[in-house]
Amino acid sequence: MHPNATRYAAALLAMAVGNALAADPAPTGRALGLLRSHAQAARASAPDRFVARDVIVDKDGSQHVRFDRIYAGLKVIGGDLVMHSRHGRYQGVSLTQSEPLVLSVRPTFNSRAAIVAAGAEFGPDFSGTPESALVIDARTSAPSLAWQVRLHNERADMTYLIDAHHGRMLDRWSNRETAAANGTAHSLYSGDVALVTDSVFGGFEMRDPSRGNSRTIDGSNSRTSGRVYKDADNVWGNGTVSDPATGAADAQYGAAMTWDYYKNIHHRTGINNDGKGAYNRVHYGFGYNNAYWSDSCFCMTYGDGDGTHLMPILSLDITGHEMSHGVSARTANLIYSGESGGLNEANSDIMGTMVEFYANNPKDTPDYLIGEQVFVGNIAGSASQRALRYMFNPSADHASPNCYDSNIGKLDVHYSSGVANLFFYLLAEGTSAKTFSGVNHKPITCNGSTFAGVGRDKAQKIWYRALTVYFTSSTGYAGARAATISAARDLYGATSAEAKMVATAWSAVRVN
Numbered sequence: 338m339h340p341n342a343t344r345y346a347a348a349l350l351a352m353a354v355g356n357a358l359a360a361d362p363a364p365t366g367r368a369l370g371l372l373r374s375h376a377q378a379a380r381a382s383a384p385d386r387f388v389a390r391d392v393i394v395d396k397d398g399s400q401h402v403r404f405d406r407i408y409a410g411l412k413v414i415g416g417d418l419v420m421h422s423r424h425g426r427y428q429g430v431s432l433t434q435s436e437p438l439v440l441s442v443r444p445t446f447n448s449r450a451a452i453v454a455a456g457a458e459f460g461p462d463f464s465g466t467p468e469s470a471l472v473i474d475a476r477t478s479a480p481s482l483a484w485q486v487r488l489h490n491e492r493a494d495m496t497y498l499i500d501a502h503h504g505r506m507l508d509r510w511s512n513r514e515t516a517a518a519n520g521t522a523h524s525l526y527s528g529d530v531a532l533v534t535d536s537v538f539g540g541f542e543m544r545d546p547s548r549g550n551s552r553t554i555d556g557s558n559s560r561t562s563g564r565v566y567k568d569a570d571n572v573w574g575n576g577t578v579s580d581p582a583t584g585a586a587d588a589q590y591g592a593a594m595t596w597d598y599y600k601n602i603h604h605r606t607g608i609n610n611d612g613k614g615a616y617n618r619v620h621y622g623f624g625y626n627n628a629y630w631s632d633s634c635f636c637m638t639y640g641d642g643d644g645t646h647l648m649p650i651l652s653l654d655i656t657g658h659e660m661s662h663g664v665s666a667r668t669a670n671l672i673y674s675g676e677s678g679g680l681n682e683a684n685s686d687i688m689g690t691m692v693e694f695y696a697n698n699p700k701d702t703p704d705y706l707i708g709e710q711v712f713v714g715n716i717a718g719s720a721s722q723r724a725l726r727y728m729f730n731p732s733a734d735h736a737s738p739n740c741y742d743s744n745i746g747k748l749d750v751h752y753s754s755g756v757a758n759l760f761f762y763l764l765a766e767g768t769s770a771k772t773f774s775g776v777n778h779k780p781i782t783c784n785g786s787t788f789a790g791v792g793r794d795k796a797q798k799i800w801y802r803a804l805t806v807y808f809t810s811s812t813g814y815a816g817a818r819a820a821t822i823s824a825a826r827d828l829y830g831a832t833s834a835e836a837k838m839v840a841t842a843w844s845a846v847r848v849n
């Protein structure tokens with residue numbers, strides 16, 4: 338059930354009064370006074386109550402106070418109005434309701450029957466418990482008492498208005514197409530960030546209509562699906578783990594940056610290049626020290642970390658990593674074992690790192706470390722930060738090789754990725770020492786060669802073209818060398834310096 342109309346009104350009032358108080362306490366009270374003295378213009382009747390929702394004050398002192406109407410405790414759809422005044426004097430009222438309301442608020446068609454009527458149209462596959470509330474539909478000259486029923490699932494989120502006496506469907510609308518809203522979030526790892534959210538009945542959902550409805554749901558420490566995060570004021574999280582919405586904001590921000598990265602750099606719209614967003618599931622399990630992509634749910638799952646070694650597994654490079662598993666699954670579909678598995682993991686580290694460079698967030702300055710922000714005790718910018726992986730020197734994790742040998746396919750895929758990670762680093766940045774995010778990146782080549790690299794912009798385009806055009810599900814290291822050389826030739830010419838540099842960088846990690 339929705340909170341009843343009165344509680345909904347009270348919440349609105351608290352918000353609106355809060356806003357008004359910040360600037361000038363007077364406009365709302367003054368406008369309420371004018372509503373009483375101009376009741377006829379406002380089409381007010383005795384059971385009406387008005388709840389301020391917005392205040393606009395012009396430079397010349399004109400005030401425009403927007404009110405929602407509550408009739409006998411019920412929300413009145415179409416009963417809203419704007420009271421205009423200047424220097425306390427009535428200037429007029431804007432509204433569409435044509436007559437004062439006079440009607441019974443006792444339904445003869447019950448809530449359950451209204452839900453059945455809505456379900457007949459929506460289909461039986463709705464999620465959760467249907468929400469219903471009595472309202473007044475005052476948009477016509479014959480206002481009616483109605484049930485407002487909301488039904489939703491992953492595909493749709495609909496509101497239905499059903500006549501509370503005759504059971505007639507009065508109206509229906511989607512709660513999704515309406516309103517991309519601009520929210521802000523206090524994230525855990527990326528500071529204060531902007532989030533595009535969805536304006537829905539009673540607040541905002543962490544769902545981004547501008548990015549294919551990418552959304553974040555609350556795992557609530559269970560292992561099943563949860564609800565999309567909802568918030569009343571569109572300000573999410575508090576920058577610490579004490580607020581569950583904080584980590585949700587990191588996931589949603591990471592998904593937005595990854596979406597933008599693929600769209601703007603690679604002209605790919607969404608993981609599946611079909612404009613549809615995926616969803617994030619956060620707070621998965623208890624103390625879960627990992628994150629993963631699942632192709633079957635087309636979703637990312639993030640654990641909270643055990644708090645001893647790892648904090649929530651939600652930094653930007655990790656969200657980019659997980660979504661890039663999705664891109665691999667929908668393109669080369671590199672099998673997750675042997676050398677192809679190592680390339681699959683490397684693809685995610687490479688693209689996750691390029692997302693980090695793309696976002697260039699001041700609280701997460703880009704580098705070629707993977708996941709350094711999630712380690713308990715790491716200090717940002719310090720040279721000795723621990724990380725899950727080190728692309729410029731994979732062997733720094735004491736498990737991943739820098740140089741290829743024919744047994745590499747026997748390693749765990751998170752280690753056999755090392756050779757490709759170092760290849761990419763060398764292709765992009767070359768062999769001389771560089772500092773990123775306070776950390777000295779000094780690569781070592783397997784053959785002692787030195788060279789300059791082609792830069793990140795070209796390196797990422799070469800890799801992406803190889804992944805999407807040439808890699809197949811069982812591509813191994815030799816195939817990856819050939820594929821990336823082909824990609825560089827396509828992009829920059831058959832005899833280009835870029836194509837030669839790809840070969841040079843592979844040779845430097847002993848893939849010949």
Ligand SMILES: [Zn+2]
Binds near residue numbers: 658
């Ligand atoms: Zn992975």
